[in-house]
Amino acid sequence: xxxxxxxxxxxxxxxxxxxxxxxxxxxxxxxxxLGAGLDDLGAGRKYLATxxxxxxxxxxxxxxxxxxGLDEEPAGVVKAVLARYEAPDLYPWMVGIDLVGPTILAHxxxxxxxxxxxxxxxxxxxxxQLFSEPDAGSDLAGLSARAARDGQGWRITGSKVWxxxxxxxxxxxxxxxxxxxxxxxQGIVAFxxxxxSPGVTVKPLVQMNxxxxxxxxxxxxxxxxxxxRIDEPGRGWSVALTCLSFERGSLGGGLGVRRxxxxxxxxxxxxxxxxxxxxxxxxxxxxxxxxxxxxxxxxAALAGRTPGPEGSGSKLRGTALVKSLASLAMAVEGGAATxxxxxxxxxxxxxxxxPSLSIRGGTDEIQRNILAERxxxxxxxxxxxxxxxxTDSH
Ligand SMILES: Cc1cc2nc3c(=O)[nH]c(=O)nc-3n(C[C@H](O)[C@H](O)[C@H](O)COP(=O)(O)OP(=O)(O)OC[C@H]3O[C@@H](n4cnc5c(N)ncnc54)[C@H](O)[C@@H]3O)c2cc1C
Numbered sequence: 001x002x003x004x005x006x007x008x009x010x011x012x013x014x015x016x017x018x019x020x021x022x023x024x025x026x027x028x029x030x031x032x033x034l035g036a037g038l039d040d041l042g043a044g045r046k047y048l049a050t051x052x053x054x055x056x057x058x059x060x061x062x063x064x065x066x067x068x069g070l071d072e073e074p075a076g077v078v079k080a081v082l083a084r085y086e087a088p089d090l091y092p093w094m095v096g097i098d099l100v101g102p103t104i105l106a107h108x109x110x111x112x113x114x115x116x117x118x119x120x121x122x123x124x125x126x127x128x129q130l131f132s133e134p135d136a137g138s139d140l141a142g143l144s145a146r147a148a149r150d151g152q153g154w155r156i157t158g159s160k161v162w163x164x165x166x167x168x169x170x171x172x173x174x175x176x177x178x179x180x181x182x183x184x185x186q187g188i189v190a191f192x193x194x195x196x197s198p199g200v201t202v203k204p205l206v207q208m209n210x211x212x213x214x215x216x217x218x219x220x221x222x223x224x225x226x227x228x229r230i231d232e233p234g235r236g237w238s239v240a241l242t243c244l245s246f247e248r249g250s251l252g253g254g255l256g257v258r259r260x261x262x263x264x265x266x267x268x269x270x271x272x273x274x275x276x277x278x279x280x281x282x283x284x285x286x287x288x289x290x291x292x293x294x295x296x297x298x299x300a301a302l303a304g305r306t307p308g309p310e311g312s313g314s315k316l317r318g319t320a321l322v323k324s325l326a327s328l329a330m331a332v333e334g335g336a337a338t339x340x341x342x343x344x345x346x347x348x349x350x351x352x353x354x355p356s357l358s359i360r361g362g363t364d365e366i367q368r369n370i371l372a373e374r375x376x377x378x379x380x381x382x383x384x385x386x387x388x389x390x391t392d393s394h
Contacts, residue, residue, distance in 0.1 A: 002073045002074060006074075007073065007074060007077050010074055010077050010078075011077050011080075011081055014056070014077070014078060014081040015081060015084075017054060018056070018081065018082070018084075018085055021050050021051070021054075022047075022050070022085035022086060022087075023085060023086045024084065024085060024086070025083070025084055025085055025086050025087075026086065029086060041092060041126075041168065043088035044088045044089065044090050044092060044093060044123060045123045045124070047087060047088050047090070047123070048090070048093060048121070048122055048123025049122055049123055049124075051082075052066065052121055052122040052123070054068075055067045055068040055121070056068070056078055056082060057082075057097060057121060058097060058101065058121050059074070059075035059078035059079070060072070060075040061101065061102075061105065061117065061121070062105075065105070065113055065114070065117040065118065065121070066117065066118050066121045066122075067121070072298055073298070076298060091165075092126055092165050092168070093120075093123055093126060095126075095127050095128055095129050095164065095165065095169075095173075096120040096125065096126060096127035096171075097120060097121065098246055098247075099127075099129065099173075099243050099246045099247050100116075100120065100127045100129070100171075100173050100243065101117055101120045101121070102242075102246050103173065103230075103239060103242045103243040103246065104116055104117060104192075104230065105117070106242050107190070107230050107231040107235070107238070107239050107242060108230055108231075111227070112192070112227075112228075112230065116171070116192060119170075124170075125170040125171060126165060126168055126169045126170055126171075127169055127170070127171045127172065127173060128163050128164060128165050128166040128169035128171075128172045128173075128195070129163065129164070129172070129173050129243065129247075130160045130163055130166070130172040130173060130174040130175065130193060130217060131143070131160070131173075131175055131240065131243075132160060132161055132162045132163070133145060133158065133159060133160055133161060134159060134161050137162075138362070138363060138365075138366050140175075140240065141184045141185045141188070141237060141240075142184055142385075142394060143158075143175055143176070143177060143188070144158060144177060144394060145157065145158025145159070145160065145174075145175070145176040145177065145219060146158055146176060146177055146178075146180075147176035147177065147178045147189050147191070147224075148178070149178075150223065152225060152226055153223050153224050153225040153226050153228075154176075154178075154189075154191070154223070154224045154226065154229070155221050155222070155223055155224075156174070156176050156191070156193070156199075156219045156221075156222045156223075156224055157219055157220060157221055157222070158176065158219050159216065159217065159218050159219065160174075160216070160217040160219070161205075161214075161215075161216050161217070162205075162214045162215075162360075163202075163214055163215045163216075163217045164213055164214045164215075164360075165213070165214070166195065166202045166214070166215040166217050167202050167204050167212065167215055169195050170194070170195060170196070171192050171193065171194060171195060172192070172193040172195055172217070173190065173191075173192060173193075173230075173239075173243060174190065174191045174192070174193040174219075174224075175188055175189075175190055175236050175239075175240055176188070176189055176191070176236075177189075177390065178233050178234075178236075179233075179234075179390075180389070180390045180391045180394075181389050181390070181391060182234070182389065182390060183385075183386060183387050183388060183389060183390065184385060184386070184390045184393075184394075185237040185386070186234055186237070187234070187390050188234070188236030188237045188240070189229060189232075189233040189234070189235075189236045190229070190230040190231060190235070190236040190239035190240070191224050191228050191229050191230060192228045192230060193219075193222070193224060193228070194224075194228070197222050197223065197224070198222070198223075199219060199220040199221050199222035199223075200217065200218070200219060200220075200222055201217070201218040201220070202215050202216075202217050202218075203215055203216045203217075203218070207352075207356075208352060244361070244362065245311060247361045247362075248311035248312060248314070248315050248361055248362065248367075261325075261346070262280075262283065262284060262287060262325075265280060265283075265325065265328065265329055265332075266280060268329070268332050268333065269332055276328065276331065276332055279324070279328050280328065282324075283321060283324055283325050283328065286317065286320070286321045286324070287321060289317065290314065290317050290318060290321060293310070293313070293314060293317070294314070296310075297310060297311075297314070308374070309370050309371060309374040309375050312362075312367035312368075312370040312371050313367075313371060313375075315361060315362070315367055316364060316367050316368070316371075318357075319354075319357040319358055319364065322350060322354050322357055323354045323355070323357070323358075325350070326347060326350040326351040326354045327351065327354075329347035329350070329351070330347065330348075330351050333347060369381060
């Protein structure tokens with residue numbers, strides 16, 4: 001636990017530094033919605049490059065790799081202070097900053113950390129997550145992209161799908177199978193894949209909000225040097241679990257919904273029916289429950305506990321809140337919201353993006369399975385293929 005005085009002086013020092021770099025946040029500015037409709041990467045790159053020298057975007061990364069070397073509590077102060085300033089939508093960089101960077105810190109070697117982390121933090125290099133395949137989503141360990149050894153490297157063949165932002169990613173965190181005779185979790189290897197390698201084809205998929213958010217990625221005999229392999233062959237599943245635990249953490253916490261959005265919604269509701277007001281109050285209560293749980297997770301992290309199944313609870317609650325808020329806003333705004341000229345506002349975007357939250361980062365059903373088994377202690381699902389060679393069941 002840190003001294004309150006130390007945290008307050010950190011807060012004052014940060015405000016003084018950031019006042020020289022960024023504009024204070026205007027509470028009426030619309031909030032970005034998970035990258036919806038974002039094609040212009042210039043503003044995000046500029047913002048990240050501005051903050052990179054101070055390490056503010058990655059406060060808990062070691063100073064050696066451009067972070068501030070802070071633990072959970074002061075790092076939380078940095079995030080809270082940053083939220084007081086205008087920021088562009090950083091969604092395209094979040095896979096790199098929130099998921100891949102911490103995964104490389106946990107599983108990469110020193111050369112990889114020195115090579116990959118600075119460009120993630122500065123926003124220069126965008127990363128994507130090459131995990132899901134047409135036949136491996138919830139059952140990710142059933143993935144079948146193949147990695148075959150070839151001299152000083154590997155040949156990769158297979159296809160990935162739903163790969164967010166692959167169309168402008170420089171690197172992808174890739175999972176592939178190097179040994180089909182091993183049980184499915186044991187035969188996996190992880191790589192950093194240079195997306196410009198010969199044999200990589202990226203085909204965007206357009207969603208209902210017209211955003212080409214994610215892609216199919218085809219890998220046709222792609223050569224990857226062994227120096228881009230992350231951790232040992234056979235440790236790929238552990239790399240995946242590390243990355244997924246960071247993903248659940250980043251998708252929890254109300255998914256970036258801010259109190260000012262709730263207040264804007266309350267203004268829209270002024271003079272409307274009691275039914276809508278009742279729904280708003282329920283959402284406000286959910287919002288506070290999410291915040292209190294976040295505090296509890298932070299306290300647990302400070303006490304040295306590694307993240308547990310509570311990430312699944314946070315993700316479920318955050319998803320339900322965003323869906324409910326977006327539906328409420330649509331009920332109040334009605335058809336006018338979608339017909340507005342100048343493009344959709346933050347609520348329309350949120351409404352159109354919200355169904356995907358129940359799928360990405362592990363579906364609602366999978367989060368409930370985790371809670372059922374690991375929190376409530378209910379009997380585990382039958383997993384007959386867990387200890388058999390991969391080839392026996394696929
Ligand atoms: C917006 C968005 C962005 C994404 N970005 C990425 C990305 O960048 N990289 C990436 O690798 N993937 C990405 N994904 C893919 C995502 O991780 C998968 O869609 C997800 O894991 C579900 O897999 P699936 O689509 O194959 O569905 P399936 O696994 O086929 O599931 C179909 C249905 O069956 C249910 N189901 C499956 N198994 C069980 C079970 N054991 N018990 C109960 N119900 C079950 C599911 O809940 C679901 O309702 C993204 C998805 C979305 C929507």
